[in-house]
Amino acid sequence: MNDGARRFSQRLRKLLMSTTAAVSRPEPRTLSKLADTTHIKELVIPPCPQSLIDLQALLRKPDADLSELQSIVNTDVGLAAALVGAANSPLFARSQPVESVEHALSTLGMRNSAAVLTRVLLKQAVPAESKLLERFWENSARRAISMAYIARQLYDLPPDLAYTVGLFCHVGQPIMLQSLKGYDKTLTDLREHPNLDWVQVENERHRTDHAVVGALAARAFHMPATIVTAIALHHDHFCLDDESIDRTVRTLVAALRVTERVLQTFNTSVEDPEWTRCGAACLAHLKVTDQELVLWSDAIHEHFNAGQ
Structure with a gap:
């Protein structure tokens, strides 16, 4: 280790x-x-991505808002795409498609958005490319x-x-x-x-x-x-x-x-x-x-x- x-x-x-x-x-x-x-x-534990550190720090703030979360999302086009995709999934589907990060954040809310971002950042940090996985x-x-x-x-x-x-x-x-x-x-x-x-x-x-x-x-x-x-x-x-x-x-x-x-x-x-x-x-x-x-x-x- x-x-x-x-x-x-x-x-x-x-x-x-x-x-x-x-x-x-x-x-x-x-x-x-x-x-x-x-x-x-x-045993090697991968380092935590800075965006995930920032995200967890934001979630600990009692007065965190979606504009602060959007600032984190704007640093990575992959995060933006994941949020928009999640907002358009069957779980959250609306009558009109979600096309922007701002709309996705308002559709998903703070906690759901943070969960989606955590999934993307964790996947980036811990590759699972083996056929066994x-x-x-x-x-x-x-x-x-x-x-x-x-x-x-x-x-x-x-x-x-x-x-x-x-x-x-x-x-x-x-x-x-x-x-x-x-x-x-x-x-x-x-x-x-x-x-x-x-x-x-x-x-x-x-x-x-x-x-x-x-x-x-x-x-x-x-x-x-x-x-x-x-x-x-x-x-x-x-x-x-x-x-x-x-x-x-x-x-x-x-x-x-x-x-x-x-x-x-x-x-x-x-x-x-x-x-x-x-x-x-x-x-x-x-x-x-x-x-x-x-x-x-x-x-x-x-x-x-x-x-x-």
Whole structure:
């Protein structure tokens, strides 16, 4: 791990060990995994794009407005194109097409616009060009959109927070593929044997896993502590009943597993072993019935089909 990544790891460990009101201390097993990454010299966390630093700083301002956000968008034609495209998507489609950045910002609003920009900037910072990660960012965008939809049904979960967790949760995979020798074979084996425990195999072979690396990346990219912790814990479903962990974090973990189920039923009919193990607990935590899950799945699938 380079010096910058080591500092990020150390800061993340301190962050997760704090007992601030924002995020309570997670279970020690997760903290141990985060600490263990400090001796993996090959692991390289990409630097955060300046535009993303500026965006996160803007979102922390209580009086931020769309004109300030437009100033960030105007620095990159790719950001402008992404905003206009999102505003014209089936999710936000209006009777008249959106043709300008200003119109797109007013259509999407501050939080939705920021979510779209975060997706574009993250994709630029973390390439996923390997055939092993084909359609990685397309799938990440679908996961983020699904998380935001589910958050809106739950009422007490901010959709922009859910969107960002959905976007970031697997970003550790391309980072590990770029940095760690043999991770390409690990990915291949896990895809060919879906019954394997993904995180367990990663730790056995590489002494870390994509949840931990994704959390390190989220911390390096100036994401809020709640997002960082939810990413670190997103395969540790023991946390759902642990009241020492912030409730929003636990709700994000449960919503993410429900989202993965929705996406899996869209892409394939193969059973998900992780859903078999913890799906019922996740639905119970969210107070969601099987019938509601079917309705949500139908609505999300309809949205994806409309965009194809």
